[in-house]
Amino acid sequence: MPKHHKILIIGAGASGLMVANRFRDHDIALLDANPLPAQKIKISGGGKCNITNKHLSPDHYLGDPDFIAPILRHFDQNDLLNYLKDHGLTPILQKRDQYFCPHSSQELITLLTKNLKAPIYKHKVTRVTRYKVKSVTKHYNHFIIDDKYSADILIVASGGLSFPSIGASGIAYEIAQSFGHTIVPTAPALVGLTLQREQFWMKDLSGISLYATAKIGSKRLQGDLLFAHKGISGPLILNTSLYWQKGEITLDFAPKQRLDKPFFNSKKHPSSALKLPKRFVKAFLHASDLTDKPLYDYSPTEQKQLQRIKSYRFAPAGNFGYTKAEVTKGGIATDEIDPQTMMSKKCPNLYFLGECLNVTGELGGYNFQWAFSSAWRVEF
Ligand SMILES: Cc1cc2nc3c(=O)[nH]c(=O)nc-3n(C[C@H](O)[C@H](O)[C@H](O)COP(=O)(O)OP(=O)(O)OC[C@H]3O[C@@H](n4cnc5c(N)ncnc54)[C@H](O)[C@@H]3O)c2cc1C
Known part of the structure; x- marks a missing residue:
């Protein structure tokens, strides 16, 4: 019984x-x-x-x-x-x-x-x-x-x-x-995201963290992003994973800086002008076919390429799975x-x-x- x-x-x-x-x-x-x-x-x-x-x-x-x-x-x-x-x-x-x-x-x-x-x-x-x-x-x-x-x-x-x-x-x-x-x-959900081949340059940055914002549909999120061996993680990405299903997200890696005309009127190189970890900037430049040279030497096309650091659109490959996810959505x-x-x-x-x-x-x-x-x- x-x-x-x-x-x-x-x-x-x-x-x-x-x-x-x-x-x-x-x-x-x-x-x-x-x-x-x-x-x-x-x-x-x-x-x-x-x-x-x-x-x-x-x-x-x-x-x-x-x-x-x-x-x-x-x-x-x-x-x-x-x-x-x-x-x-x-x-x-x-x-x-x-x-x-x-x-x-x-x-x-x-x-x-x-x-x-x-x-x-x-x-x-x-x-x-x-x-x-x-x-x-x-x-x-x-x-x-x-x-x-x-x-x-x-x-x-x-x-x-x-x-x-x-x-x-x-x-x-x-x-x-x-x-x-x-x-x-x-x-x-509340889990790291894995990357497609075009974003594999981020994998070399494992351990670096920076403050960024993310746009996903109508949702805007902010917080720390952590580059990890398997992909990207950190509070910003964990929250992004809650709203992401498939398709693109847009990251602003430098939300506190404007990359406008005065920014490019400088003899500084991007690696020192951008208030970001140098290793990150160098990897971004390399992945974007740009060189670390004085900003006033940047052509209009190169300026546009560098401005992508504020609106970097890409589609994650997937996520780290249930074994690492804090929750199930x-x-x-x-x-x-x-x-x-x-x-x-x-x-x-x-x-x-x-x-x-x-x-x-x-x-x-x-x-x-x-x-x-x-x-x-x-x-x-
Ligand atoms: C690493 C980690 C960190 C987290 N940190 C936070 C945080 O700081 N703040 C926050 O708000 N949330 C956090 N969460 C999320 C939070 O833990 C969960 O959302 C919350 O515990 C859900 O509560 P619940 O009562 O629904 O289920 P749970 O707390 O998960 O409890 C479910 C219980 O059911 C039992 N169970 C499952 N299946 C069976 C079964 N077949 N038979 C018998 N028992 C079963 C489990 O053993 C478990 O004890 C975290 C989650 C993880 C994994």
């Missing part, structure tokens, strides 16, 4: 732990494939977890803003910060607008797990570790999980496909599909989820939270905020 619980949660990650805390006075089983909870929190933000962001809005997410906005408003960054403070954790503001754990990600994991076994509640949350869910069916009003567990309410908080090395699986999409949901095609179509409760519109008492939904945030704490906001929206 399957062991019965009122609520069964798949995934002891960010959203699963938060929803377990909210309903911890109920009879809950929390199943996870890993021996330890919230391994993504553990490794995130350089070990300090970038929990949320001062500037929260649907503009920082890929997904339907009409679905995302009320869920974020219901439990926004201030609600999250207050919740954490009430439970003894005061995140610190860094990099202008990002909140991190003061010392280590473990502080957040401890906060999210310590009350699950507190004796003051009627029930203890039953934590089952090292348990990888394979299938879910419904029999009358009960969800049956691998013929081992059954539940009245099933909450799927099992995340996306990124970082399979720490337990990620596509189980949320499989469950959703089996109950008639549509899956928006998934892809790695795409996922369960949100028009089939009730934004008032997070319940499936296809199957009563079935809920989906966090990254498995077709909502993906930029870098900067937006994905944990989404995981926590969606967990706070659950109503039975």
